[in-house]
Amino acid sequence: MTGDHQTLALFLFSMFIAVTLGITTWVSRHRHGSAEEFYAGGRLFSPMENGFAIAGDYMSAASFLGISGLIALYGYDGLLYSVGFLVAWLVVLFLVAELVRNCGRFTLADVVAARMNERPVRIAAGTSSVTVSVLYLVAQMVGAGSLVALLLGRTSAAAQTWTVIGVGALMVIYVSFGGMRATTWIQIVKAVLLLGGTIVLTVLVLMRFHGDFDQLLRTAAERSGHGEAFLAPGLKYGGDWTARFDFISLGLALVLGTAGLPHILSRFYTVPTARAARRSVVWSIGLIGGFYLMTIVLGFGAAAIVGPEAVRGSNAAGNTAVPLLALDVGGGADSTGGTVLFAIVAAVAFATILAVVAGITLASSASVAHDLYASLRRPRGRPRSEVAVARTAAVGIGVVAIGLGLLARDLNVAFLVGLAFAVAASANLPVLLYSLFWRGFTTRGAVWAVYGGLIPAVMLVLLSPVVSGSPESLFPGVDFQYFPLQNPGLVSIPLGFVAGWLGTVTSAEQPDEAKHAETEVRSLTGAGAA
Amino acid sequence: MRYDDPWYDALASGWGESAGTDAPASAVPSARQEHAAPALAAAEVYLEVQRSAAFQEVRRRYRRFVVPAVAVFLVWYLAYVVTATTAPGLMARPVAGAVNVAMVAGLGQFLTTFLFTWAYARHARLRRDRAALELRWDTQELTRGIRGGVS
Numbered sequence: 001m002t003g004d005h006q007t008l009a010l011f012l013f014s015m016f017i018a019v020t021l022g023i024t025t026w027v028s029r030h031r032h033g034s035a036e037e038f039y040a041g042g043r044l045f046s047p048m049e050n051g052f053a054i055a056g057d058y059m060s061a062a063s064f065l066g067i068s069g070l071i072a073l074y075g076y077d078g079l080l081y082s083v084g085f086l087v088a089w090l091v092v093l094f095l096v097a098e099l100v101r102n103c104g105r106f107t108l109a110d111v112v113a114a115r116m117n118e119r120p121v122r123i124a125a126g127t128s129s130v131t132v133s134v135l136y137l138v139a140q141m142v143g144a145g146s147l148v149a150l151l152l153g154r155t156s157a158a159a160q161t162w163t164v165i166g167v168g169a170l171m172v173i174y175v176s177f178g179g180m181r182a183t184t185w186i187q188i189v190k191a192v193l194l195l196g197g198t199i200v201l202t203v204l205v206l207m208r209f210h211g212d213f214d215q216l217l218r219t220a221a222e223r224s225g226h227g228e229a230f231l232a233p234g235l236k237y238g239g240d241w242t243a244r245f246d247f248i249s250l251g252l253a254l255v256l257g258t259a260g261l262p263h264i265l266s267r268f269y270t271v272p273t274a275r276a277a278r279r280s281v282v283w284s285i286g287l288i289g290g291f292y293l294m295t296i297v298l299g300f301g302a303a304a305i306v307g308p309e310a311v312r313g314s315n316a317a318g319n320t321a322v323p324l325l326a327l328d329v330g331g332g333a334d335s336t337g338g339t340v341l342f343a344i345v346a347a348v349a350f351a352t353i354l355a356v357v358a359g360i361t362l363a364s365s366a367s368v369a370h371d372l373y374a375s376l377r378r379p380r381g382r383p384r385s386e387v388a389v390a391r392t393a394a395v396g397i398g399v400v401a402i403g404l405g406l407l408a409r410d411l412n413v414a415f416l417v418g419l420a421f422a423v424a425a426s427a428n429l430p431v432l433l434y435s436l437f438w439r440g441f442t443t444r445g446a447v448w449a450v451y452g453g454l455i456p457a458v459m460l461v462l463l464s465p466v467v468s469g470s471p472e473s474l475f476p477g478v479d480f481q482y483f484p485l486q487n488p489g490l491v492s493i494p495l496g497f498v499a500g501w502l503g504t505v506t507s508a509e510q511p512d513e514a515k516h517a518e519t520e521v522r523s524l525t526g527a528g529a530a
Numbered sequence: 531m532r533y534d535d536p537w538y539d540a541l542a543s544g545w546g547e548s549a550g551t552d553a554p555a556s557a558v559p560s561a562r563q564e565h566a567a568p569a570l571a572a573a574e575v576y577l578e579v580q581r582s583a584a585f586q587e588v589r590r591r592y593r594r595f596v597v598p599a600v601a602v603f604l605v606w607y608l609a610y611v612v613t614a615t616t617a618p619g620l621m622a623r624p625v626a627g628a629v630n631v632a633m634v635a636g637l638g639q640f641l642t643t644f645l646f647t648w649a650y651a652r653h654a655r656l657r658r659d660r661a662a663l664e665l666r667w668d669t670q671e672l673t674r675g676i677r678g679g680v681s
Binding site for chain 2: 079080087090091094217229232234244252281282293514518
């Protein structure tokens, strides 16, 4: 990458940072400091605004760069990811969005704790939410470090370290000063930028092939060196049965994980009613679906125009396929068009990471302050404003994420995202569905459902080839690998559901009919909703 | 903004108890004297609404749509993932030009997701929203201690 690319890309980065900091200042200008304002942005966003913000929260750099890179390298197997990421939204729309909006106030634990003995349930749900958020956060930070360093052509360890620290500092500023209102506007700006950039690239790729998708696929297959096999599943996840089960496990985690992601759940509280929550999910499904359809074109386009060798030569995981594609369709490495388009794509990718990171930080600071701090503080202790605690928590989480992001610098980003989805699906989804739909669910069932999914999911990863026992693992020197799959979902998601059922049938506690009635009536009608 | 402090305390002690101790701050004062044990009354309101024909109809409509729809899309998605990983030969069969069964199935997943979304939004808007809103006002009237009209 030449100096021109970097200067222009750096200029656009700075523009985005300036605009987002401007939004944060503008929003915090008359700050009320109430919890409603900080966690839910005043609950008065329109469905369209929230739909864009949800799409902004969900379309991470892993999808923009990761999925199109996977398609460019492995053809059809990359496309399987985008299908899972999209279909997951049906679970959210049908079972979660409206009911959660009606029953809760700020976090997942609100929904569960309302029916149960509050303290243990809140601690359990808060712990799992923070775990999921931190995993997701670390994935984004690692991605930011390697991506920005790569795009700017500085691959030195120092540049990477400073990028991670810089991203962490910015996200703490956005969240602790701007709260949900600033975070939402940053998501909206980012979603518009990301979709705009993707549309331009898609149109340019299709123009190159005169609008003939069939021709595009044929060229991609020829250029890949795999021929027809490039357009069929099996290049990445074919092979032995371990690889195939691994993919099924990942597919399950993707489709069930979205509904348990704390930063997605907290978005439903920013609109006034359940109907608005439904309409924002409909908006976001349209935006996300359109986006993933375009990443398919970009992925195959990168394979056809740039070629898998060039992509792999730049980054082994394929993360730079889209920037390289932008350089080429803009007119080539030495043209103005190519330089500008490359810089725009790089800036959009950076904006994407910053926005996603801010959304997750906000959700996890809400879990810390609203669930963990509220349950664990000493009853006689000096009462502190919950929002002040949440602001402090955002700083703390920023520090933890920076630290872990630096430690995990060499971990695969896609793996961390897959793990976050698996933990969300194992620990958060069973307890959420049981408390919304099961009359006989008890406190012990709720606690067991959370820990019964959380602990196996984390343990299985520690015992997997990701951590030890193979040359690519985190600790290649030692071998305590007892679980063959990289993604624990296939085992840990059923365990979460079974543990919740087992805890309920073995507990002596009589389920509270009245509280179940209250949850059911509130969830379906919206009576008494915050 | 309106619900700020009372609501936070309310949640800390659970919906059931709090409805009597905190919520009446924003309710009609006279309602308080009518109930000797307001917490119990609030709990009974929800039980009563839950048993009402109007609520059971809303719940039935929701479940009638959601249960089969979830079953269908989950089976269709899992079948797609399992077929893609276990039977790549079938998925590689050409359909038209470079487009094969796998591509049709993948784009079919996108299409069915959009169709399910549209169908759910339409169903909820036409069959559920109005009834749910009426129940919401009725329930809120009842919990405030004013005898409203839940049949």
